[in-house]
Amino acid sequence: MGNPKTKDKGNLHLGNCALCAKRAKLSFEHIPPQCAFNNKPIYVQTHEHLVEESSYLFGKKMKSQRCFGKQTLCETCNNNTGGWYVKDFCSFIKQGMDILTNNQNPYYSSGSYKCKPQNVIKQILLMFLAADSHGIVRDFPGVSDYLLNKESSAFPDKVDI
Numbered sequence: 001m002g003n004p005k006t007k008d009k010g011n012l013h014l015g016n017c018a019l020c021a022k023r024a025k026l027s028f029e030h031i032p033p034q035c036a037f038n039n040k041p042i043y044v045q046t047h048e049h050l051v052e053e054s055s056y057l058f059g060k061k062m063k064s065q066r067c068f069g070k071q072t073l074c075e076t077c078n079n080n081t082g083g084w085y086v087k088d089f090c091s092f093i094k095q096g097m098d099i100l101t102n103n104q105n106p107y108y109s110s111g112s113y114k115c116k117p118q119n120v121i122k123q124i125l126l127m128f129l130a131a132d133s134h135g136i137v138r139d140f141p142g143v144s145d146y147l148l149n150k151e152s153s154a155f156p157d158k159v160d161i
């Protein structure tokens, strides 16, 4: 489990922030956060690795030392959302893993959570937004305002989670 407030800034490159849309140096966003079992190197396979039999990449894989994520948020948005939502999301994930780990029934599992659901939902929506290279999620009415205001409970009308 990583510290949810610690964000890997890594190498920065210029682009439009997936949340505030400002042109800025983008920092690496772990998707999901490191505390959600995204804290080890991973292997990545794209469409070319899996489907394109004529490609020299077919059947191969790439190793990513940085876990899964993208350079997608400006440093301000990365630090703000990390401080506002990640801790509560991580608590939710840890409780879910405890429920699954302690499950005695082979057919189903159930449990209860003590969490701040608004912050958990905001982190989930932020992950969709961070993974979206085209800004489609960000441009839904109300999404950016909802996520950029830590006190907002105005969940966007046209979004379902």
Ligand SMILES: [Zn+2]
Pocket (backbone or CB within 6 Å): 017, 018, 019, 020, 021, 022, 073, 074, 075, 076, 077, 078
């Ligand atoms: Zn930003």
